[in-house]
Amino acid sequence: MTRSHHRKGLKRAAFAAGAALTVVAAVAGSAPGAGAAPASPAGTPKLKLVAASKAVTAERYEGNSGVYLDLGTYVTVDNAPLELKVTRKSYKDPIVAQQILRNGTKVTTKTLPAGLVKDFGGLPDFLEVSIKNAAGVEVQKSKSTFCLNNASGRLRPDAPATSHYPESCSTNPFTLGSVWGVEKGWAANTSAFDYDRPVDLAAGEYTVKVGVAKKYRDLFGIPDDRPTIALTVREVSDGEGGGAGEGGGAGLTSHGAAAGGHGASHDMAGMHGSAGMQGMQGMQGMQGMQGMQGMAGTGGGHHYGPRGADAPTPSALSHALEARGLAHHLGDGAGHTDGSRIAPALKSAAARPTGRAGVPANVPKPDLRSLPAWDIAVTDGEDGDVAGKDYLAFSANVWNAGPAPLVVDGFRKPGADLMDSYQYFYDAKGKQVGYAPAGTMEWDPRVGHEHWHFTDFASYRLLAADQKEIVKSGKEAFCLANTDAIDYTVKNANWHPYNTDLSTACGQQNSISVREVLDVGSGDTYTQYRPGQSFDITGLPNGTYYIQVIANPAHRLQETDTKNNVSLRKVVLGGTEGARTVSVPPVDLINAP
Secondary structure, three states: OOHHHHHHHHHHHHHHHHHHHHHHHHHHOOOOOOOOOOOOOOOOOEEEEEEOOOEEEEEEEOOOOOEOOOOOEEEEEEOOOEEEEEEOOOOOOOOEEEEEEEEOOEEEEEEOOOOOOOOOOOEEEEEEEEEEEOOOOEEEEEEEEEOOOOOEEEOOOOOOOOOOOOOOOOOOOOOOEEEEEEOOOEEEEOOOOOOOOOEOOOOEEEEEEEEEOHHHHHHHOOOOOOOEEEEEEEEEOOOOOOOOOOOOOOEEEEOOOOHHHOOOOOOOOOOOOOOOOOOOOOOOOOOOOOOOOOOOOOOOOOOOHHHOOOOOOOOOOOOOOOOOOOOOOOOOOOOEOOOOOOOOOOOOOOOOOOOOOEOOOOOOOOOEEEOOOEEEEEEOOOOOOOOOOOEEEEEEEEEEOOOOOEEEEEEEOOOOOEEEEEEEEEOOOOOEEEEEEEEEEEEEOOOOOOEEEEOOOEEEEEEOOOOOOEEEEOOOOEOOOOOEEOEOOOOOOEOOOOOOOHHHOOOOOOOOEEEEEEOOOEEEEEOOOOOOOEEEOOOOOOEEEEEEEEEOOOOOOOOOOOOOOEEEEEEEEEEEOOEEEEEOOOEOOEOOO
C-alpha cells in the first residue's frame, strides 16, 4: 500500500466516523422501549436493532472502486449493560467469550457457544445486509462483524454520561484478552468497513434491509426487526462532493444532516461529544469504529493499516480516541478496572528529578513483553532504505502486562542532541514515590518518524537457524504510544489510554522535555511500513531464520519480570536476488504471516 493510499484511507475513515455521529440523534427519540422485544430479567440487557435514518446517501467518487456504507444502524441496549469478556489462555488455546451479567453488586457469567467468537474483532456474521436495486433485484448480500466497542452514543439524558468500556475491538493477531461493552441506555453503531473491499454499487437508488443473524437473536433475545433503508448512491467527480468533508473519498450521509460538520479532521482529537445533538451527550469519540482503531491522525503515525491505512493490523486498540484533556490519570476512574496505579497526566515533569534516585522495594512496576513478529514480507525498501536491495519487513509489538504503567520522561540540555531519560514509579494513589535513570531519547528526523525516540525500549535481531548467531540487528529506538489493546483483562488495565497515536506522544524537534507512557494492557506496534522496520537480506542465503523481538534489551527499565521479554518468529527465505520469497509458519493456532 502506498503512502498516498495511506492518507486517503485515513481521510475516508475520519469521514465515516463523522457520518456515524450525524445519525445517532435520530435514534434517541424513538429507540428506548420501541418494538416488541421480550421483557428482560433483572441484570439482563435488552437489545434491539434500529435504523437512525430512513434514507441515506452514499457518494461514489470518480476512479474509486465502490462506496463505504455506514447505514446508520445501531444496537440499542437497555435494562442492563451488554458486556463480554473475551480471552485465550495462550496461543495454543481457543478463544473463550463470556457474557458478564451485572445486577447491582451481583455478577454472574454466561459462556457463549464454543467457536462462536473466532478473534478479537467482534461478533462475526452478526449483521445481515441485503441490497436490492430499483427493479427489486438483490445485487448485494453480506454479513458483517459487530464490534460492541464501536462508535456509540447515549439514547436518553438519564443514561450514564460516559462509557467506561474500551472504544475499539483489537484485531492484532496476538491479542490475549479483550472487554467489549455497551452501557445501559446507549447504542453502538453496527457499521464495519473493510477498506480493501468497498461495496461495488453503481450510481442509483437501492433498498437495503438489515437484520441480526438468528444465532445472535436467540443468544441475546433480540427481536427479529429488519429495518429498511432507502439508499441513494451518487457519483461525483474530483473536487465535487457534499459530505466527504476533508476526505475526498467515498462517504455517506443521513438525509437532513450535515455530514462534514462534526469534526472530520485529521486527528479528530477532542471529539468527546457533539454539542447540541440530542442523545449525544457523553459521546466518547469514534476510535471504536472497526477498521479505524488506532487511527487518530495522518501525520507521523505508525499503526494504521486495514483499519483504514497502511499497516497490517486493523484496529486498535484501544487502539481509542479519548477526549483530549479529559483522560485523568489519577487513581480510580471510569476507564480503570480496579483502581489502577496510573501516572498523573501525560505532561513531562517541569524539571529533572532531584534527590537520590531510588525505588521502594514494593512499588508497582510495569511488565514489558514482546509479541511474535507478523505481517512479514519481502520488500524493496521504504523511505531511507537503499533502492534495488531486498528487505525482510515485519511488524512488531511490545506491550505492558502491568500492574503499573511504564512512564519515562526525557530532559534535554540546551543544544544537546540527546535527552536524558528517567523512569518514574507511583503508589496506589498515583503519588510519585521513586525514579531511576533509564538511558536516553534521540530525535529521529526520518519521514514517518520525526519525533523523539526512547533508545532503550526494544530491539530487533535476525537470527540464524540455531537461534543463536545474530545475522542482522535492527531498530533500537522507539516513540511509545498505546496503539493496541493486547490484554484488557490484566490487573489495572487502562481501558481509556490517552496517547493512542503519535499526535499525543513523543514531542517536537524543539521540545525541551517529553513524557512517553505505555499503559497497562496496551502495546506499541511498529509496522513494516515504517522506515527501519526491516532487515537487509540482500545476498543472505536461503534457509530458516528467526526474527527476534527483545523488550528492554539493556535492562535499563525496571520491571516485575524480565523473563518474558524475548519472542521469536520463524521465517523461511527462498527465491533469487530481486525476487526473494518468505514463508512464515503459524504460531500454534495463530496463522498471521
